[in-house]
Amino acid sequence: MVHSEYRSNFPVGAGMSGFGEATAVRRTGEGRYSAVLDADFGFEQALNGGYLMAVLARAALDAAGRPHPISTAASFLRVAKPGPAEVLVETRKSGRTAEVARVSLVQDDTPIVDALITTGALDGDAEPLYSEDAGHLPAIEECVTFGGDGGGKDGFAAQIDMRYDPATMGWLDGRPSGRLEMRSHFRLREAYEPDGVLLALAVDALPPVVLNTGRYGWSPTVELTWHMRAVPAPGPLALYGSGRLVNDGWFDEEVEVRDTAGRLVAQSRQLARAGRRPS
Amino acid sequence: MVHSEYRSNFPVGAGMSGFGEATAVRRTGEGRYSAVLDADFGFEQALNGGYLMAVLARAALDAAGRPHPISTAASFLRVAKPGPAEVLVETRKSGRTAEVARVSLVQDDTPIVDALITTGALDGDAEPLYSEDAGHLPAIEECVTFGGDGGGKDGFAAQIDMRYDPATMGWLDGRPSGRLEMRSHFRLREAYEPDGVLLALAVDALPPVVLNTGRYGWSPTVELTWHMRAVPAPGPLALYGSGRLVNDGWFDEEVEVRDTAGRLVAQSRQLARAGRRPS
Known part of the structure; x- marks a missing residue:
């Protein structure tokens, strides 16, 4: 893999913590991952959408061997249930700067969330060329x-x-x-x-x-x-x-x-x- | 089709105009459309991305039989060339309020644009419950x-x-x-x-x-x-x-x-x- 140098730094939710475990995915085949959705990241009505996107990101990052989820567009089709789920990752473009995949969260063979995820590597030392100021948030x-x-x-x-x-x-x-x-x-x-x-x-x-x-x-x-x-x-x-x-x-x-x-x-x-x- | 009442009002780019013709799609099968991409909606470097999204929208609206592209997320994978193209529409959820499809623009069997498109019907007479003011634009x-x-x-x-x-x-x-x-x-x-x-x-x-x-x-x-x-x-x-x-x-x-x-x-x-x- 071209980008395998990143892989070892980003274990697939390797049980480091509650969030790490709750978003962990296990590779079961080419572009296929299993996950167990955790009710602790939900409400009475549904699991949190951001939590589901975090699970999708883990799978997309592992499949691409790249460290950062640069862009994620997600359509929430149905309510996810706590418990087993599958994440399917289909690579659509792998370039020098970024990789794009169609990623789906599936339960009982039914799509729950469909996403387009662009992965890549941001330079942690980059200095912004332009940045708007933040709004106000009290201490x-x-x-x-x-x-x-x-x-x-x-x-x-x-x-x-x-x-x-x-x-x-x-x-x-x-x-x-x-x-x-x-x-x-x-x-x-x-x-x-x-x-x-x-x-x-x-x-x-x-x-x-x-x-x-x-x-x-x-x-x-x-x-x-x-x-x-x-x-x-x-x-x-x-x-x-x-x-x-x-x-x-x-x-x-x-x-x-x-x-x-x-x-x-x-x-x-x-x-x-x-x-x-x-x- | 549940929503067939909308279909007749939204002919598939029925040659009404230059933009209508340039974005027209022709249904060739279940979830398959053909299009001819028009260099008039491009620059030296590439066809305009908004133009490509308009072509995708025509196909998604026709497939759903719904009048409005409520939400579109598009990943631009490769440069589109003027000339023949195919649009593939895969319905992922059809609900009362909205329908979601994975939509792809393909040339030479290669994906050019991948999109998630939510279609539905907005009420033209709805009064906003809340709206931020516009910025300033001179006359x-x-x-x-x-x-x-x-x-x-x-x-x-x-x-x-x-x-x-x-x-x-x-x-x-x-x-x-x-x-x-x-x-x-x-x-x-x-x-x-x-x-x-x-x-x-x-x-x-x-x-x-x-x-x-x-x-x-x-x-x-x-x-x-x-x-x-x-x-x-x-x-x-x-x-x-x-x-x-x-x-x-x-x-x-x-x-x-x-x-x-x-x-x-x-x-x-x-x-x-x-x-x-x-x-």
């Missing part, structure tokens, strides 16, 4: 928790430590800000420093921005595309979520992920269905 | 042309009438604004009112935003995802292009498309390779 100690402190609990909030900008959390007590926005610090509760696979989880970790317009209920993601833009520094990530339009039951949500150095390390947009107002 | 008469007036010429500029915001065109005479930005009015030179397929062309019609950082040369798109958000009103479209980061040879470009009523009708982000500085 961690000025931010608030939500969804339990995670101590011994199951589910998503037990895995991830999020500290929210209070200005974007008024919807919790019936005072939504009226703007499509949601901002938070993000890190796993376990010791796991940010990498390309964790960024997949980060871009879909915020509560839906549409909550701040007074819409409630489950907001299923239909499509989410995200790009890894730089190699993240160790430490917590900062998530800046926003949106532009709620129309005809659809809304968009953009998330920028910054590392502790303030660098833009990932950016996403998802198109989702807006939850209904409480009846 | 058409205060904007400037570029690339010839198109009179009798071949190529992209002969098909499309673009009127650029002068504030974003300083790169033409060596005074780039220093910001990732590009804004323009957009319409076909022929009589063809905006629809979902034309929006595919619009989201990739601007010169690369990276030109305003002093980077020149061809900037090939690697991935482009766009969403149709509302049914456009007749008349010219307004394109607002921006970007966040140029790093390690990659840059992002976001385009918002507004109709004459100021409504957000499409939004895109592409990840592309930055052209080299002149040596």
Whole structure:
């Protein structure tokens, strides 16, 4: 393999940690991987879409022998169930800079998530030629928790430590800000420093921005595309979520992920269905 | 077909116009279409990516029998050549609100563009529940042309009438604004009112935003995802292009498309390779 030098540095979720184990894939054949989806990365309604993209990324990176998921476009077709799943990787283009594959998560022979994933290698020492400034996110100690402190609990909030900008959390007590926005610090509760696979989880970790317009209920993601833009520094990530339009039951949500150095390390947009107002 | 009521309203590029003919597809079998790619929608280096997405959209809409390309994620694998091509459409999920297909443009049995396309029906009378304001774009008469007036010429500029915001065109005479930005009015030179397929062309019609950082040369798109958000009103479209980061040879470009009523009708982000500085 041309890029085999990367392979040894990126074991396929080699049980290093909870997130590593929960996203591990095992190669079972040419472009075929098995996985066991972990209910700890889900909610009552569904497994988290970012978690599913992290599993897809593990398989795509292994198949390509490249270290970074540069670009991922995912269509969420059906609700994934905790338990066994298969990941199919079909390489469509292998070039010098990047490799592109069609990647599918399958359960019971039914496609659950279809994705196009571009893998490659970003230079961790690259200096940006141009960068827009980040938005404002208060320091961690000025931010608030939500969804339990995670101590011994199951589910998503037990895995991830999020500290929210209070200005974007008024919807919790019936005072939504009226703007499509949601901002938070993000890190796993376990010791796991940010990498390309964790960024997949980060871009879909915020509560839906549409909550701040007074819409409630489950907001299923239909499509989410995200790009890894730089190699993240160790430490917590900062998530800046926003949106532009709620129309005809659809809304968009953009998330920028910054590392502790303030660098833009990932950016996403998802198109989702807006939850209904409480009846 | 459940959605056959839409089919008759959306003939498969039925020779209504130049753009209609150039993007027409002919059904040759279950999920198989033939097309003839038109050099008039290209440049010296390549056919326009938005034009290719418009061809893919025609096939996906016909296969689904639904009127609108709600979401399109496209990976540009290889350079498309003018002439015959095949479009393969594989339906992956058909639901009440939307249908998702894997769609590929193929030439000489080689994949050129791979896409995930979600089709559905947007309500043209829907009133947005929330909408961010547009940016600023001067009136058409205060904007400037570029690339010839198109009179009798071949190529992209002969098909499309673009009127650029002068504030974003300083790169033409060596005074780039220093910001990732590009804004323009957009319409076909022929009589063809905006629809979902034309929006595919619009989201990739601007010169690369990276030109305003002093980077020149061809900037090939690697991935482009766009969403149709509302049914456009007749008349010219307004394109607002921006970007966040140029790093390690990659840059992002976001385009918002507004109709004459100021409504957000499409939004895109592409990840592309930055052209080299002149040596």
